[in-house]
Amino acid sequence: MSWDTPIRKELDLVEEEIWKNVDSKQALLMDICMHVIGAGGKRIRPGLALLAYKAVGGKSAPNIIGIAAAFELIHSATLIHDDINDSGELRRGRVAAYKKFGVQKALIAGDFLFVRSFRLGGYWNQKVVEIISEACTATAESEILQQAYEFDPNTRLETYLKIIEGKTAMSMWAACKVGAYLGEGAQRQIEHIGQFGLNVGMAFQIVDDMLDINGNVKDLGKPKGVDLTDGKPTLPLMIAMKDKKVGKRLSAIFVKEKKGKEEVEEALELVLRTDALERSHKKACGFADKALDHLSTIKDSSYKESMQQLVESILNRKM
Amino acid sequence: MSWDTPIRKELDLVEEEIWKNVDSKQALLMDICMHVIGAGGKRIRPGLALLAYKAVGGKSAPNIIGIAAAFELIHSATLIHDDINDSGELRRGRVAAYKKFGVQKALIAGDFLFVRSFRLGGYWNQKVVEIISEACTATAESEILQQAYEFDPNTRLETYLKIIEGKTAMSMWAACKVGAYLGEGAQRQIEHIGQFGLNVGMAFQIVDDMLDINGNVKDLGKPKGVDLTDGKPTLPLMIAMKDKKVGKRLSAIFVKEKKGKEEVEEALELVLRTDALERSHKKACGFADKALDHLSTIKDSSYKESMQQLVESILNRKM
Numbered sequence: 001m002s003w004d005t006p007i008r009k010e011l012d013l014v015e016e017e018i019w020k021n022v023d024s025k026q027a028l029l030m031d032i033c034m035h036v037i038g039a040g041g042k043r044i045r046p047g048l049a050l051l052a053y054k055a056v057g058g059k060s061a062p063n064i065i066g067i068a069a070a071f072e073l074i075h076s077a078t079l080i081h082d083d084i085n086d087s088g089e090l091r092r093g094r095v096a097a098y099k100k101f102g103v104q105k106a107l108i109a110g111d112f113l114f115v116r117s118f119r120l121g122g123y124w125n126q127k128v129v130e131i132i133s134e135a136c137t138a139t140a141e142s143e144i145l146q147q148a149y150e151f152d153p154n155t156r157l158e159t160y161l162k163i164i165e166g167k168t169a170m171s172m173w174a175a176c177k178v179g180a181y182l183g184e185g186a187q188r189q190i191e192h193i194g195q196f197g198l199n200v201g202m203a204f205q206i207v208d209d210m211l212d213i214n215g216n217v218k219d220l221g222k223p224k225g226v227d228l229t230d231g232k233p234t235l236p237l238m239i240a241m242k243d244k245k246v247g248k249r250l251s252a253i254f255v256k257e258k259k260g261k262e263e264v265e266e267a268l269e270l271v272l273r274t275d276a277l278e279r280s281h282k283k284a285c286g287f288a289d290k291a292l293d294h295l296s297t298i299k300d301s302s303y304k305e306s307m308q309q310l311v312e313s314i315l316n317r318k319m
Numbered sequence: 320m321s322w323d324t325p326i327r328k329e330l331d332l333v334e335e336e337i338w339k340n341v342d343s344k345q346a347l348l349m350d351i352c353m354h355v356i357g358a359g360g361k362r363i364r365p366g367l368a369l370l371a372y373k374a375v376g377g378k379s380a381p382n383i384i385g386i387a388a389a390f391e392l393i394h395s396a397t398l399i400h401d402d403i404n405d406s407g408e409l410r411r412g413r414v415a416a417y418k419k420f421g422v423q424k425a426l427i428a429g430d431f432l433f434v435r436s437f438r439l440g441g442y443w444n445q446k447v448v449e450i451i452s453e454a455c456t457a458t459a460e461s462e463i464l465q466q467a468y469e470f471d472p473n474t475r476l477e478t479y480l481k482i483i484e485g486k487t488a489m490s491m492w493a494a495c496k497v498g499a500y501l502g503e504g505a506q507r508q509i510e511h512i513g514q515f516g517l518n519v520g521m522a523f524q525i526v527d528d529m530l531d532i533n534g535n536v537k538d539l540g541k542p543k544g545v546d547l548t549d550g551k552p553t554l555p556l557m558i559a560m561k562d563k564k565v566g567k568r569l570s571a572i573f574v575k576e577k578k579g580k581e582e583v584e585e586a587l588e589l590v591l592r593t594d595a596l597e598r599s600h601k602k603a604c605g606f607a608d609k610a611l612d613h614l615s616t617i618k619d620s621s622y623k624e625s626m627q628q629l630v631e632s633i634l635n636r637k638m
Contacts, residue, residue: 024456026463081430085423104404104466107426111400112459114430115452118437122448129441133434137343140431144345147423 003310004043006302007050010065014046017069021116032101032109037076039092039221045071047310048172048200049179052193055303058183063123067182070117070132071175077113078139080106085143086230093221128178135174142166151231153241153251160235161202168208169201176200192294196307199291204314206284209234211318213271219318225264228254235283240276281315288315322629323362325621326369329384333365336388340435351420351428356395358411358540364390366629367491367519368498371512374622377502382442386501389436389451390494396432397458399425404462405549412540447497454493461485470550472560472570479554480521487527488520495519511613515626518610523633525603528553530637532590538637544583547573554602558595565589600634607634 004011022033046068053064082088083096084103090096098106121129146163149155176197180190211220212227213236227234231254241251253259253267271277288311298304323330341352365387372383401407402415403422409415417425440448465482468474495516499509530539531546532555546553550573560570572578572586590596607630617623 024460026460028467029460029463078430081426085426105463107400107404108459108462110430111397111433112456114433114437115455115459118433118440118455119448119452121437121440122443122445122452124441126441129438133438133441136434136437137431140427140434141343141345141348143427144348144424148347 001309003306003313004047006306007047007054010050010068011043011046013065014043014050014068014072017065018072021069021073021120022113024112028101028105029109029112032080032097032105033076033113035094035100036080036091036097036109037072039094041072041076041092043072044204044310045075045171045175048175048197048307051303051307051310052176052179052185052197053183055193055298055301055307056180056183056185056189058179058185061182061184063128064179064182066120066123067128067132067178068175070120071171073113073117073120074132074136075171077110077117080110080113082143084110086226088222088226090222127181131174131178131181135170138166138170142170146232149233151255151257152233153238153254155233155238157235157238160233160238164202164205164209165198168205169198172201172204173198186297189297192297196291196294199287199294200311200314203284203287203291203311206235206280206287207314207317210236210277210280210284213237213268214277216318225268228267229259229264231255231257236271236276236280239279240271240274243274243276246270246273284315320628322625322632323366325625326366326373329369329387330362330365332384333362333369333387333391336384337391340388340392340439341432343431347420347424348428348431351399351416351424352395352432354413354419355399355410355416355428356391358413360391360395360411362391363523363629364394364490364494367494367516367626370622370626370629371495371498371504371516372502374512374617374620374626375499375502375504375508377498377504380501380503382447383498383501385439385442386447386497387494389439390490392432392436392439393451393455394490396429396436399429399432401462403429405545407541407545409541446500450493450497450500454489457485457489461489465551468552470574470576471552472557472573474552474557476554476557479552479557483521483524483528484517487524488517491520491523492517505616508616511616515610515613518606518613519630519633522603522606522610522630525554525599525606526633526636529555529596529599529603532556532587533596535637544587547586548578548583550574550576555590555595555599558598559590559593562593562595565592603634 018037022030024030049068049071079091080097083091084098084106088096089099142163149159173194177190177194180193212224215224217224228237241247241254250267250270253263291311292308295304295307337356341349343349368387368390398410399416402410403417403425407415408418461482468478492513496509496513499512531543534543536543547556560566560573569586569589572582610630611627614623614626
C-alpha cells in the first residue's frame with residue numbers, strides 16, 4: 001500500500017485543481033507548465049497538507065484542495081527557476097524547462113505559476129497566507145545562503161542544516177501546518193504537525209543529497225554528482241571532505257569551478273570509500289524519528305499511519 | 320506643481336511600507352531590492368491607486384497603503400526579471416540588478432519580491448487579489464506574446480496593442496480599479512477609473528517606445544535603441560518599417576539578430592526621417608484623450624486634477 005492511499009480521491013481533485021490553474025490564453029505558457037507539472041513528481045506537499053488536515057479530523061474546509069494545489073504550483077515554480085540557476089539538465093526524467101523552451105520563457109512560466117498561487121491565495125485567510133509566505137521567504141533566503149557557500153569545503157553543519165531547512169523543510173512545515181489549521185486541529189496539534197513536516201523535510205533533503213552520490217540515474221530522472229559539480233556542500237560531501245584518507249583529494253576536486261567528467265566520477269568514488277553515506281543516513285533517521293515523535297499528539301487513524309509510512313518511504317526512497 | 324502633490328503624504332507612507340517589506344535575514348537580498356527600488360522610479364502605480372482611491376472619496380480603507388506598496392513591489396520584481404530576459408544593461412540610471420549581482424541572485428530577488436507581495440495579499444479581500452492577479456497574468460502572457468513576435472517586421476498593430484496592454488496598461492488598470500474599489504466608488508466609477516488606468520498605460524508605453532528612439536540617454540537612465548537591438552516591434556518602428564523610402568533598409572537591420580552599433584544608429588536615423596514619431600505621438604494622444612474621457616463620472620477635486628495632470632506629464636515626459 002502506498003502512503004497516499006487514504007487520500008487518493010482528494011489527490012485526484014488536487015490534480016484537477018492544478019490543471020485548472022495553469023489555463024492561459026498563451027498556449028506556450030501552458031505547455032511549459034504541463035511539461036514540468038505533468039512530468040509527475042511525488043506530490044508530497046499536497047499530500048502532507050491533506051494528511052495533516054484529515055489526521056486532525058478535518059471534514060469540510062472548502063479551500064483545502066485549492067491550497068494543496070497551490071503548494072504544488074509554488075513548488076513547480078521554484079523548480080523551474082532553480083533549474084535556470086543551477087543549470088540543471090534533467091528534472092523528473094525530462095529535459096529541464098529552460099533547456100527545452102529557453103531561459104526567457106521558463107523564467108516567465110515560473111512567474112506565471114507564482115501569480116496563479118497568489119490568485120488562489122485570495123480565497124484564503126490571512127493566517128494561511130502568512131504561513132505559506134513565511135515558507136516561500138525561507139526558500140528565497142536559503143537560495144541566497146546556499147550561493148554564498150558554493151565551493152566552500154569548510155561549510156559548517158549548522159549552515160548546511162539552515163540551507164536545507166529553507167530550501168525543502170519549510171515548505172513541508174507549511175503544508176502540514178496549514179493542513180492541520182484548516183482541519184481545525186488544536187493549537188498544540190498544529191504546532192506538532194508543523195514540526196513533523198519540518199523534520200520530514202530535513203530527512204527528505206538529506207536523502208536527496210545522498211542519492212546525488214549513490215542513486216540510480218534512471219530512477220532519479222536526473223544525473224548524479226550534480227551537487228558536487230556545482231560546488232554545493234551537502235552533508236555526505238561535507239563529511240567525506242573531513243575524512244583523513246580521501247578528504248584532501250576530494251576537497252581539491254570540490255573547489256574547482258570547472259570539473260571534468262572523470263574528476264566527478266573519481267570524487268563520487270572517494271565519497272563511497274568513507275562512512276559519509278552511512279553517517280548521513282543516520283542523520284536522516286534522526287530527523288525521521290523526531291518527525292514521528294511529533295505525531296504522538298494525534299490520535300490513531302489511517303491518515304496518521306500514512307504519515308508514518310511516508311516517513312518510512314522517504315528514508316528508503318530511490319528517487 | 321507635480322502630479323503627486325495632493326498624495327505626497329500617502330506616497331511617503333507607501334515608501335515606508337515598501338521598505339518594511341523588503342526586510343530579510345539575508346542582507347544581500349535586501350541590497351538587491353534596495354538597488355532596484357531605491358533607484359527611484361516614478362511610483363506611478365502606487366500613485367494611481369492612491370489617486371483613484373481619493374478621487375472617489377476614499378477615506379479609511381486600512382489596506383490602501385499596503386496595496387499601493389504591493390503594486391511597486393510587483394512592478395520591481397517584473398523589472399528585475401525583465402532585465403534578465405532582455406539583457407537590459409541599465410535601469411533607472413543604475414546598472415541592472417542581474418549585471419551587478421549576477422543572474423542567479425537577481426532571479427531570486429525577483430521571486431522574493433513576488434513572495435512579499437503575496438504576503439501583503441493575505442490582508443486583502445478576494446476581489447482585490449483577483450484584480451491584481453489578472454494584471455500579473457496579463458504581464459506574463461504578454462511577455463510570451465512579445466517573444467513570439469521578436470524580429471518580426473510584419474507584426475500587426477493589433478498584436479502590438481495587445482502586447483503593451485498586458486505589459487504595461489493592465490497593471491495601471493489594476494492600480495486604478497483597486498484604488499476606486501477600496502475607496503468605495505460606485506460600480507460605474509470603478510469601471511471607468513479602471514479604463515482610465517488602462518488608457519494611461521497604453522499612452523505611457525507608446526511614449527516609452529518613442530523615447531527609445533529619440534530620448535536623451537541621460538534623462539532615460541538607460542541606453543537608446545534597445546527595442547530595435549532586441550528586435551522588439553514597437554509602434555514607431557512598425558510605422559517606419561512600412562515607410563516607402565526607408566522601410567526596406569530599416570527592416571533589413573531590424574531582423575538581424577546581431578546588430579553593430581553603427582547599424583543601430585543608422586536605423587534610428589532612418590526612423591527620424593519618417594513621420595513615425597509624429598504618428599506614434601498621435602496614437603498616444605488618442606489613448607490619453609480616452610483616459611480623460613473616462614474621468615467624466617468622477618466629480619471635480621484636486622485628485623481628479625492630479626489624474627489629468629499625470630496624463631499630461633506622461634505625454635510630455637522625457638524619462
